[in-house]
Amino acid sequence: MDNRRSNKKAWFFVLPVVALVAFNAIIPLMTVVNYSVQETFGNNVFFWEGVKWFEQVLNSDRFHDSLGRQLIFTGIILSIEVPLGVAIALTMPRKGVWVSVCLVFMAMPLLIPWNVVGAMWNIFALPDIGLLGYALNSIGFDYDYTQQPLSAWFTTILMDVWHWTSLVVLLAYAGLRSIPDAYYQAAKIDGAGAWAVFRHIQLPKMKRVLTIAILLRFMDSFMIYTEPFVLTGGGPGNSTTFLSIDLVKVALGQFDLGPAAAMSLIYFLIVLLVSWVFYTLMMKNEGQ
Amino acid sequence: MSKISLKNIRHSYMDNPVDDIDWALKQMSVDWSDGGAYALLGPSGCGKTTLLNIISGLLKPSEGEVWFGDQEVSNFPTDQRNIAQVFQFPVVYDTMTVYDNLAFPLRNRGIPETEIDKKVREIASMLDLEKTLMTRASGLTADGKQKISLGRGLVRSDVNAIMFDEPLTVIDPHLKWELRSKLKELHQQIGTTMIYVTHDQTEALTIADQVVVMQEGQVVQIGTPVELFERPQHTFVGHFIGSPGMNLLPCDFDLGKIVYGGAQIETSNQLNVDNTATRFEIGVRPEFIRFADSGIPVRVEKMSDAGRFSIVETRHGEDIIKLLVPDGGHVPSESAFLQFDPKHTHIYADDWMVD
Structure with missing residues (x-):
């Protein structure tokens, strides 16, 4: 039995959010879509190009290379950080004064701005003075x-x-607690035994929090820009030019707005797709 | 299987206990005979769970020894003590099926799979879990999960004792009764020592042959339900067990005579004239008081119907005296006299029954 009555006025209450999302997400995104299907030489003059930029990006070796580097990087990051993070969380004390000490130490790196991290490691790792x-x-x-x-x-x-x-x-520690x-x-x-307890x-x-951890780390590492930009600038050569660094080079270095827009959309769709597939797989057995 | 003995056990959760109240368990020695059904009864925070965890080895006592038969196990870790324990909140391994849950303790001990299968099916049929044997344990109701917890204890053939830490707390009332009789039945089938922690006197009295009553970290009495009812060794037992509890009336002790309400009271036990206690009380259960033509003068104040009898509340001076009157029995309207049954009237000195 459904006693709820529909009230069309409710839509008015959603309007502010719709407006906000429109301004900070949909409208900029539509601008990108706009650029991705046209050619412009400035002066607000546009020529229709259809899917040309998409074809160009998808067929370019350069895009393949940076996508490949990006996938390898994210793969390595996830396969190190997730097991290591869980392992550290398991060794942290469950109660006592050391809990807060550990938590503060753990939270410290997270509080440092990304470009500062890049600069720190830039100097720290210099072969002559670092x-x-x-x-x-x-x-x-x-x-x-x-x-x-x-x-x-x-x-x-x-x-x-x-x-x-x-x-x-x-996150893992919160799950354990x-x-x-x-x-x-x-x-x-x-x-x-210890293994059976863990397994x-x-x-x-920890499954839920780990799902969140993996998703966050996937998205963040897949979109990493600031730290490698400050540390290596994408070099030597193109060896650490990940997708976002490449994208900025195309958009702002070469001012190829069409291909850059197409690349942005492809990039966005990859992140969205992978996150969705991953989340669906992890949550398959939940909700029973 | 063997007798479990606690020798001079004492435990404190503090590093440097000083006062009496710092001890969660005050010094005690208790023997649990093999195959007995015990209930550990007491209010919340009286040290029941502490005592249980000391037996199972989850907790190491500050002082004293734990013996299983003629072997000291004080320093044995939990898994070597062969104890099964069922907790207040059902613990099931969510990712496993009911079958795997039941098999888990056996697999951990490296028992061959054919034997495990036989044992698991046997226990599952005892607990009526056969239908859900292959479903995931996480989907079951609270009582189903609690049965699994219980089953994991029962599948092991080597257990010295099965301990229950208020296992029916989260179970629906109508299923409580069912599980309780199931437990009793299982105990008769397998004959393992059973220690059942509860703060519910009905539960304790129906399940156990011997009830261990605890208060503030102390064992105040160990006895059969009848003994607890008829001869409570401590005022706490009298008050805690029975509904309504025992009447405790401050009395005078004068030249070897026990005087209450101006009258000398006959009691089952006698005081020595040189007893140095500071506080004397008469304890008599509402079941053993009746209205009479003479005796202790009271005023009838309240009456409530409790099924086959009525609980009548009377007042003598400051004291409230409750008594039970069978249905149809005569209840005087205002002033009346009470008589105590001497065989069931006891004298307590500083809360302890005098022998």
């Missing part, structure tokens, strides 16, 4: 992130792990 770069070289590694692609990748990944693992830790003591006691009585109690209870 602590990390100098130390690595003096113990025998040939390390120079300004010249060698491998060193540049290593530094970028290390920086991201340093900056963002805490997020996974904090929500498990009642009785579960651990029951597991002891059932003779479960059958902790992991299932």
